[in-house]
Amino acid sequence: LIMFSCCYCQQQHDDFIIRTMEKLPVHTEVINLRRLLFPKNFSDNINVDFSLVKRDEFPYMYFLINHSSRGILTIRKEIDRDELCRLRRCRCDTWCDLELEIIINSAKYNIELITIRIIDRNDHKPIFLNNYINLTIVENAQIGAMIKLEAAIDYDQGKNSIIDYSLVSSTSLPFSLRYNLIRGDLSLVVEQKLDRELISSYNFDIIARDGDNQTGILHVFVIIDDINDSPPKFEQTLYIINNISETVSIDSIICRVHATDDDEGINGEINYYLISHDECFQIDHITGDIRVRCLLDYETQTMHQLEIEARDRGEGYKTDFCT
Known part of the structure; x- marks a missing residue:
């Protein structure tokens, strides 16, 4: 069985550079050293032998010279470029180069x-x-605010690695993505004013794509965190008894x-207060029940008018009033 790799050779500063793919099968031919080093008088009749300086050390353990006189350099052990990069056995920010000394x-x-x-x-x-992932974004987030995300990982390099990201949703989103290809930073950017009372959460996907259109998917759920921006509102401004x-x-x-309040949590919780000072009545702060607390006397006073305040419990509380 004879296998050959597609390779390209160039000579630079008296060194020879041979390009070959990773993960080639064992015994695949990388280069004919006799043809490479003696291109002008290439012949099997030339009396020459080739051998590796070190057989079992890195990176020599990946290669073998078959038929020392013919000088056929072959793959001895499968080469995983991504693993070499991970172990920092070669500089993958430029090229993954393995240097061999040939005797x-x-x-x-x-x-x-x-x-x-x-x-x-x-x-x-x-x-x-x-x-x-679940994200929480406050509803008063400024337009242009960025939420840093964990970027995807692709162990390939160059065009085989990640080239872009996209947002996918069945509904319109007030967000965009910002990706720095050099640093690999990924951020979600607020593009429109958020209003939790209108839309309290968003579901969407982030798609990472490499140069061959292979993809990875991140499912995102965003909760809009309430701020105290809605005041209480009485069902009636005037109650007549x-x-x-x-x-x-x-x-x-x-x-x-x-009264009701469109905010949530403590921002939407309401307490009631009597503003007018009438000793004959009191109000339950929680339920809004108005109770009689003294004997009424028609001859003394035929009508009572009470001013009532509804106040939410959020920071910088908001109010409404009724009579």
Whole structure:
């Protein structure tokens, strides 16, 4: 069985650079050293032997010279470029180069340096370490505010690695993505004013894409955190209570006022207060029940007018009033 790799050779500063793909099968031919080093008088009749300086050390352990006189450099062990990069056995910010010293025994003893440049194969797709994330963004976030996200990982290099990100949603989103290709930073950017009372959460996907259109998906759930921007609102601005008997017993409930607030949590919780000072009535701060607290006397006072305040419990509380 004879296998050959597609390689490209160039000579630079008396060194030879041979380009070959990663993860080639064992025994695949990388280069014919006799043809490489003796291009002008290439012949099997030339009396020359080739050998590696070090057989079992890095990076020599990946290569083998078959038929020392013919000088066929082959793959001895599968080369995983991404693993070499991860272990920092080669500089993957530029090239993944493995240098070999070749011993040449002919009329004289000589050592030639050749460089095997390992070419990346797109054998990884982008992945997110977490497939799902939950984010909380305050509803008064400024337009242009950025929420840093954990970017996807792609163990390939160059065009085989991540080239862009996109947002995918079935509904319109007030967000965009910002990606710095050099630093690998990914951020979610607020593009429109948020209003939790209109939309309290968003579901969408972030798609990472590499040069061969392989993708990784991150599912995102955003909760809009409430601020105290909605005031309480009474159901009625005027409550009229007729025909209360002056014999009504103390602690009787004569009316209940009620207000609502579109905020959530403590921002939407309401307490009620009597603004007018009338000793004959009191209000339950929680329920809004108005109770009689003294004996009523029609001859002394035929009508009572109460001013009531609804106040939420949020920071910088907001209010509404009724009569």
